[in-house]
Amino acid sequence: MKTWRKLSLSLILFCVVGAAAAVEPININEADADTLQLLSGVGPATAAAIIEDREMNGPFDSVDGLTRVSGIGEVSLEQMRESIVVE
Secondary structure: OOOHHHHHHHHHHHHHHHHHHOOEEOOOOOOOHHHHHHOOOOOOHHHHHHHHHHHHOOOOOOHHHHOOOOOOHHHHHHHHHHHEEEE
């Protein structure tokens, strides 16, 4: 019985981790607030700040340009770098 539980748990974890790894990167030039909040460290206020900056200053030229948004520094950017793109 223990072996069956371990096997089941391993299979579930494999599926969850595999699904998380298959998530498409978020285009920060087009994403809405709900989508931006899927990023690590981005809550409602930061998502709104990203959108406001994008509307005021135009699209981001690079992922690194996200640091121009108040509340996003180098540490925050590194946490989300693999999850974002600029298109």
